[in-house]
Amino acid sequence: MKISRTRRLRRLGASVTALSALLIAAPANAAGEDAGQFIPAKAWKLSATEKLSDGVVYTRYTEEEPQPGRKDPRILNVVQINPSMGGMTLHSTVGAAAILAETTSYQLGKVTPEQPIAGTNGGYFSPEPAHPEIGLDTIAFNGSAVENGKLLGATCHNGGEGNMAVVLQHGVPYITRIKTNLSVSVGSAKPADPASELTARIDDINRNPGRAPGCARDADDRETTVTEAAGAPQKVYTDADEIVLFNDSYNAYTPKPRVDPTIITDDPDGVEVVLNPNHTVKSFRTGRGGTIPGAGETILQGIGSGADWLTKNAGTRGTQLFLEQTVTDMRTENLIPLDSSVDIVNGVHELLHSGKYVVPSLTNLLTRGQCGRLFDAAGEVKADKTPGAAKNDDFCRDARTVIGIDTAGRTVLATITGSKAMDGAFPEEMAGYLRDMFSVTDALNLDGGGSTTLYTGKTRQTLPGNENSTVERPVSNAVYTSRSGYGIEQ
Secondary structure, three states, X not given: OHHHHHHHHHHHHHHHHHHHHHHHHOOOOOOOOOOXXXXXXXXXXXXXEEEEEOOEEEEEEEEOOOOOOOOOOOEEEEEEEOOOOOOEEEEEEOOOOOOOOEEHHHHXXXXXXXXXXXXXXXXXXXXXXXXXXXXXXXXXXXXXXEEOOEEEEOOOOHHHOOEEEEEEEOOEEEEEXXXXXXXXXXXXXXXXXOXXXXXXXXXXEOOOOOEEEOOOOOOOOEEEEEEOOOOOEEXXXXXXXXXXXXXXXXXXXXXXOOOOOOOOOXXXXXXXXXXXXXXXXEEEEEOOOOOOOOOOOXXXXXXXXXXXXXXXXXXXXXXXXXXXXXXXXXXXXXXXXXXXXXXXXXXXXXXXXXXXXXXXXXXXXXXXXXXXXXXXXXXXXXXXXXXXXXXXXXXXXXXXXXXXXXOOOOEEEEEEEOOOXXXXXXXXXXXXXXXXXXXXXXXXXXXXXXXXXXXXXXXXOOOOOOOOOOOOOEEOOEEEEEEOOOOOOO
């Protein structure tokens, strides 16, 4: 009976694959009532297809001719992953250190023992000023990230609603809105009273205290525009009273005061507490920075009232502390168990939810307004009357990286790119392509523009992110599929 059942499953899997291949080879001509108007799928031609492994298929579509206002035809790359065929899994990786931006190829190359079969760039991030001891610019995640169950950053505040993300576990993606819950308490458990003076909020993970780049982490953060050394303005969110946690994924010297000369909230000397793996106090000192977390160790840096709380409650060697580091699924209001099987990658917004296009609102995360424009029936760009539309044009037409799930339960990794980073697709346009050409029902927009990168094996299928350059842009993390375990065909 086991052999017979396996054969039936094989035939079923083959039938689904064959049907999907027919659907992809003959894509629909219209977007459908929920996806809006966009250039129909018949404008694309299948230019490449390759079976990368059992259960993993790569296809490439090229536009028949450029759209109005575009220099060259665009390329749509899609990898479809069936986790039940060949034992495929899905993970994220940050390469050598969680605080360094590294190229997608470098991060994928660090994965062992199973090499990635295909992968893309991951979530959003913002740069931090160079730390003197490191000599390199560091980054902070915009909207949290988790690798192997370990939190690498806090979610954006967004009025207490957190941010969109994709949870990767056992080879299956789950797109939802998440919120991190971070605190430190005296003792072996968090007090029942949320207002207890024995508990303090942890503002973020693995970034410079006093300045949260990219998005506010809580209601106390205040938006400030600074000009970095490169001359580009950047929004940071300042708070003079913070506790920031550093774990061993930081893998570098903790930041010292006055890293950012353009603001004053990171000037205080503050305090630094090193915790043993069991979260007892290993050392406490006035002043902060220049310490590398050891394996399993945690470092807490405090400024303002955060420094005062740590001085009062964590100033004695051996003191037991409890660290709350949890993630809430805001749709179900359940905690997401953080064990070694869980990775989380942030995204700006959903493109598709249950087959319907989700109107993006980016005001809280990236202060860029809505991408309300699209194409009219003649293929011309419609006038966008959304406030701030003119300055939003580049983002709205960015190259895009997307992760999604199709009607057959397969994971879909997709990119759309043109001759330059700002020549991709409007959000609604990309949603329509994925839904009507590839039967995608749920999809999340990952970091795009010059960050958009897709690899199959060691072959880069996308153009370099930096226009007029062969250099691949460094990114915060990567998403990839590789073999792990046994599927129904083995």
